[in-house]
Amino acid sequence: MRILSGIQPTGSIHIGNYLGAIKQWIDFQEKNECIFFIADLHSLTIPYKPEELQKNIFEAAIAHLAVGIDPQKSVFFVQSHIKEHTELCWLLNTVCPVGELQRMTQYKEKAKQFKGNVNTGLLVYPVLQAADILLYKTQGVPVGKDQVQHIELARTIARKFNQKFGKVFPEPKALLPKLGAKIMALNNPKQKMSKSLGPQSYVSLFEDSKEIKKKVMSAVTDTGKVIKYDPKRKPGVSNLLTIYSLFSNKSIKELEKKFKDKGYAQLKKSLTQLLIDSLDPFRRKRKELLTREVFVKETLKLSAKRAQPIASSTISETRAKMGLV
Numbered sequence: 001m002r003i004l005s006g007i008q009p010t011g012s013i014h015i016g017n018y019l020g021a022i023k024q025w026i027d028f029q030e031k032n033e034c035i036f037f038i039a040d041l042h043s044l045t046i047p048y049k050p051e052e053l054q055k056n057i058f059e060a061a062i063a064h065l066a067v068g069i070d071p072q073k074s075v076f077f078v079q080s081h082i083k084e085h086t087e088l089c090w091l092l093n094t095v096c097p098v099g100e101l102q103r104m105t106q107y108k109e110k111a112k113q114f115k116g117n118v119n120t121g122l123l124v125y126p127v128l129q130a131a132d133i134l135l136y137k138t139q140g141v142p143v144g145k146d147q148v149q150h151i152e153l154a155r156t157i158a159r160k161f162n163q164k165f166g167k168v169f170p171e172p173k174a175l176l177p178k179l180g181a182k183i184m185a186l187n188n189p190k191q192k193m194s195k196s197l198g199p200q201s202y203v204s205l206f207e208d209s210k211e212i213k214k215k216v217m218s219a220v221t222d223t224g225k226v227i228k229y230d231p232k233r234k235p236g237v238s239n240l241l242t243i244y245s246l247f248s249n250k251s252i253k254e255l256e257k258k259f260k261d262k263g264y265a266q267l268k269k270s271l272t273q274l275l276i277d278s279l280d281p282f283r284r285k286r287k288e289l290l291t292r293e294v295f296v297k298e299t300l301k302l303s304a305k306r307a308q309p310i311a312s313s314t315i316s317e318t319r320a321k322m323g324l325v
């Protein structure tokens with residue numbers, strides 16, 4: 001199966017991104033043809049500092065290599081290095097109804113968050129995402145739950161295009177992890193973990209031990225003392241159990257048993273240690289990669305060269321179907 005996914009270079013990558021998306025990517029790359037990329041063009045749709053963009057792209061690249069994206073097994077590049085993404089976005093704009101874009105939850109949230117800067121890019125964001133996916137005739141897209149609506153739209157766009165111009169694109173499917181598709185914020189377990197909720201909401205992949213301890217120990221929990229997985233009634237403790245389960249490979253049932261007669265403080269203490277131990281190898285690998293800038297940049301360049309022929313071929317096919325020479 002051809003798998004593709006992307007992530008925006010918008011500062012530190014958190015354990016929500018990792019558990020919802022990247023961890024799956026690492027598993028998929030063993031048995032599938034995988035394409036992963038840093039979605040720098042998408043990140044231009046919210047306020048950013050141009051002088052920091054290249055640093056953030058480099059950091060995102062290092063983060064993925066540090067946690068286990070293997071450029072020998074996967075294609076891993078920077079979106080803007082392949083011009084066909086933007087070209088296909090324009091072509092697909094012509095088949096995507098604007099009403100569909102106005103209905104997108106992420107658009108509505110971002111439009112509210114950045115009231116003074118609702119640019120057209122923010123609205124067209126999901127069409128560029130559809131272009132990313134369809135350019136490589138992708139079948140499976142491993143993402144967190146918040147991205148499912150965008151993948152559904154990519155399916156709609158593919159269907160509309162194929163009906164109008166003849167079949168070019170397969171309809172992609174969103175691939176969600178069984179557990180962890182929506183990791184909740186530590187400081188507000190009713191909302192998803194996200195950078196926009198502030199640093200107390202997340203643990204980043206390279207967070208130091210002191211910060212991990214502070215954030216986990218002050219995570220919002222629920223009334224009552226029983227440690228039970230019940231996302232509706234006990235969102236705080238259920239979120240901690242989910243994170244615990246995914247980093248320890250222990251089932252939720254096992255964890256409920258392990259912490260049965262213990263309080264929240266004990267669960268948090270144990271989770272703190274688990275996170276410190278699990279993230280430590282990532283931190284060490286990142287440190288090493290920071291000194292190998294040339295290698296990292298060459299890796300991205302070489303990978304883009306592997307993606308380019310697929311992108312060129314799909315664009316030629318699309319242009320021909322649409323009557324362009």
Ligand code: TYM
Pocket residue numbers: 004005006007008009016017018019020021039042128129130132133141142143144145146147180181182183184192193194
């Ligand atoms: P981004 O950078 O916002 O998110 C990257 C991935 O992390 C997942 N994610 C989460 N998963 C579980 N719990 C959370 N709290 C959480 N927060 C984020 C997201 O679902 C996502 O999978 N639009 C994409 C980037 C993109 C893309 C694509 C993805 C651009 N083109 C083509 C797939 C295919 C995004 O939101 O990235």
